[in-house]
Amino acid sequence: MWAALAGAFTNSVFGILRAYILIALWQARPGLAGYDLTDAVTYCFVTQALIAPMQLFGGGLGLPERIRSGDIALDLVRPAPLQLWTLAEDTGRAAYLFLVRGLPPMVVGAAVFGITLPAGAGQGAAFLAGLVLAVVVSFGWRYLVALSVCWLVDDRGVAVLSLVLSTFFSGLMLPLRIFPGALGDLAAALPWAAMVQVPTDLYLGAAPVLPSLAFQAFWAVVLLGLGALATRAIRHKVMIQGG
Amino acid sequence: MVRTYFLLAWTWTRAAAAYPVSFWLMTVLSLAVAATDLAVILVVFANTTSLAGFSREEVLFLYGAASLPFTLCDLFVSNLDRVSRHIKDGTLDTFLIRPAGAWLQLATDRFTPTRAGRVVQAAVVLVWAVAALDLDPGRLWMLPVMTATGLVIFTSLWTLAGAAQFALTDAPEVVNAFTYGGHQLTQYPLAIYGRDLVRGVTYVLPLAFVNWQPGLYVLGRADPFGTPEFMRFLGPVAAPALALLAALAWRQGVRHYRSTGS
Amino acid sequence: MIELDRAGRTFKVRRNVVHAVRDLSFTVSAGEFVGCLGPNGAGKSTTIKMLCGILTPTSGRVRVAGLDPSRRRTALARRIGVVFGQRTTLWWDLPLADSFELIRLLHKIERAAFRARLAELTDTLDLGAFLRTPVRQLSLGQRMRGDLAAALLHAPEVLVLDEPTIGLDVVSKAGIREFLLRVNAEQGTTVLLTTHDLGDVERLCRRVVLIDHGRLAFDGTLADLMATAPAHEDIEDVVTRLYKGEAVLADGGPAGADQ
Structure with a gap:
């Protein structure tokens, strides 16, 4: 409870600091990337709210510890498939974290600067759908990162790499739309965009709904598929080598 | 005390160097993490030539001037914010039975030189910006002064963060808003922030003296908020005051420590 | 070498004040080997932590090797050795x-x-x-x-051990005990240890300090402790009765309480 409040506080402070950068930029370039000033500020606080549910700083799955301790063998013999089981757990946690750590920064943003709400029920529903898919994509990625412990001596490297990718290429630090040229095109096509940029655009009504959801669904399927293969590989490894 | 610090740090370095691949990988990746802040500035300036009246070179100067002391503190004292972790694990007791200050031991605990790359990166950006800006050479004496001021301010912040964790064992993340938040704030010209916020970081938590006030002097610019000229030189007054406060808070924290467990 | 004079430590838990240790007084002279007994939660660890300067006493006076532990913590650390069995x-x-x-x-x-x-x-x-x-x-x-x-x-001149034999097998325990006796005998190191293992007490300690509910419940030699009970009882019976608060001591009150 206190930990969640502390996290919400920190997310809010960073939200305010980042908002000022975007305000300064949008004052210099009104209407940049199709956002007006209020959109830019709203973008900042919505993305700040997504940090905790998307676990953008990494972790949240507890799998690496279980792999290192060998407890993963117990998970693999459970009747529920490991990947599905972990996904269910993660989705529940994401919903909780969105409420306790996501909403406070948005309230703070609304109080300090004023932010917009989704225009109408349709846009709100699109955002919720995008949010759910974003959680699945984020899970798919972190599941792969977590299982990589199996094949690596030192998993800190992958964790840090994942941190860089999911904070910078997700649109958390800046909207991907203002990334210059080819970097922008690349960032918009990568799975991390589906975690933050796409749901936030759905919130703002700044992107077409169906193609956005399709983009997220594509990456969800790809990452979950790779995750299923990784699960099979790890099962094989545990059975042969005994963990 | 400095000698003890480096001896302790050296022991941790040797332990880390036993795994050279991890060591270099972490050095490179820690550099990548720090580089994302720089990348954000560059992306912003890919879209505009001026931010709140400051050019790209000026912002990079401020970024470098804030990041150099910050990354040095990140390297040398940032482990102070693990106090609550140590309290929860019950490992703080062991620091208190050794004949060295708890502060010194906590600061150096798990010292990892892999963060040194960030210091180099900050220094390179600062030097590049100074070279690119065509500054008045007569004002460059301020650079070492502001770096030292920044070191004292950020070290004090981390000390306060550690001290606060004696009370906030369950909510350690709060202190990040002040340590890492302090760095986030000072990377940009304070001109972009609201007047009240800038007042707060000038007169309450003196972050403005890390790079903003002395930086304005080096850049030869007036303060957009209209503070008088003598404020540019108050860093060496504000920093020790904050350090004193931090030292007192730390003492209070240790004295009120309630060792738990068996 | 170790002096506690009406030492006390309270903790605030929610709104209540809990006395972990209260009015605890005893002294240990140089070269002594003292065992500190007491049921779980009696205040043994709190006492030990006050002796090494980890916890500041909320009342009374503590001196170890002539120093106030909480004020001269680092100076004291040069003169005492501390072992925590649990970590x-x-x-x-x-x-x-x-x-x-x-x-x-x-x-x-x-x-x-x-x-x-x-x-x-x-x-x-x-x-x-x-x-x-x-x-x-x-x-x-x-x-x-x-x-x-x-x-x-x-x-160090003083060695303070908090449950040094906890969780050890018989052989390891015997080795540690033998070592502690040697350190005490050959180097004259003052030793204070807490334990739940009465074997430790029997083999090592000439003197026993018993803490219960944060107060001193007994202070004397092992022989004195045994003398408080009928001859057929062994140390385990005696300590069990003391822990349960049933023992009536020879002089009608907790021994050593006025020391």
Whole structure:
């Protein structure tokens, strides 16, 4: 409870600091990337709210510890498939974290600067759908990162790499739309965009709904598929080598 | 005390160097993490030539001037914010039975030189910006002064963060808003922030003296908020005051420590 | 060497004030070997932590080696050795030898003196086989021997041990006990230990201090303690009755309470 409040506080402070950068930029370039000033500020606080549910700083799955301790063998013999089981757990946690750590920064943003709400029920529903898919994509990625412990001596490297990718290429630090040229095109096509940029655009009504959801669904399927293969590989490894 | 610090740090370095691949990988990746802040500035300036009246070179100067002391503190004292972790694990007791200050031991605990790359990166950006800006050479004496001021301010912040964790064992993340938040704030010209916020970081938590006030002097610019000229030189007054406060808070924290467990 | 004078420590838990230790007074002279007994939660660990300066007493006076522990913590650390049975004071990720080297640096021990001392401890505690092993990979018995060596490298005048034999097998326990007796006898080191193992008390301690509900419940020799009970009872019976608060002592009140 206190930990969640502390996290919400920190997310809010960073939200305010980042908002000022975007305000300064949008004052210099009104209407940049199709956002007006209020959109830019709203973008900042919505993305700040997504940090905790998307676990953008990494972790949240507890799998690496279980792999290192060998407890993963117990998970693999459970009747529920490991990947599905972990996904269910993660989705529940994401919903909780969105409420306790996501909403406070948005309230703070609304109080300090004023932010917009989704225009109408349709846009709100699109955002919720995008949010759910974003959680699945984020899970798919972190599941792969977590299982990589199996094949690596030192998993800190992958964790840090994942941190860089999911904070910078997700649109958390800046909207991907203002990334210059080819970097922008690349960032918009990568799975991390589906975690933050796409749901936030759905919130703002700044992107077409169906193609956005399709983009997220594509990456969800790809990452979950790779995750299923990784699960099979790890099962094989545990059975042969005994963990 | 400095000698003890480096001896302790050296022991941790040797332990880390036993795994050279991890060591270099972490050095490179820690550099990548720090580089994302720089990348954000560059992306912003890919879209505009001026931010709140400051050019790209000026912002990079401020970024470098804030990041150099910050990354040095990140390297040398940032482990102070693990106090609550140590309290929860019950490992703080062991620091208190050794004949060295708890502060010194906590600061150096798990010292990892892999963060040194960030210091180099900050220094390179600062030097590049100074070279690119065509500054008045007569004002460059301020650079070492502001770096030292920044070191004292950020070290004090981390000390306060550690001290606060004696009370906030369950909510350690709060202190990040002040340590890492302090760095986030000072990377940009304070001109972009609201007047009240800038007042707060000038007169309450003196972050403005890390790079903003002395930086304005080096850049030869007036303060957009209209503070008088003598404020540019108050860093060496504000920093020790904050350090004193931090030292007192730390003492209070240790004295009120309630060792738990068996 | 150790003096407690009406020492007390309270904790605020929610709105209540809990007295972990209250009005605790006893002294330990140089060269003594004292066992501190008491049921779980009696205040033994709080007492130990006040003695090494980890906790500041909320009332009364504490002196160890003539110093006020909480005010002169680092000065005191040079003169006492502390071992916690439940958790290591060594660096988890470093090999034992590196931990010792760090302790040498912290205590500013001369290199030659350190080598001699380490050789001696390595020999008596039989550490040779695992000096290069990271602490986290040591067995509990090995780790405890490492911890003991670490606490004695700087040749302290006082050794304070909080449950040093907890969780150890019989052989390790016997080894540790024998070592502690030697340290006490050969170097005159004052030893105070807490334990739940009455074997420790029987083998090691000439004197017993019993703490219950944060107060002194008994202070005297082991023989005195046994004398409070009928002859057929063994130490376990006596202590069990004391813990349950049933024992009526010879003089009609808690012995040593006015000391």
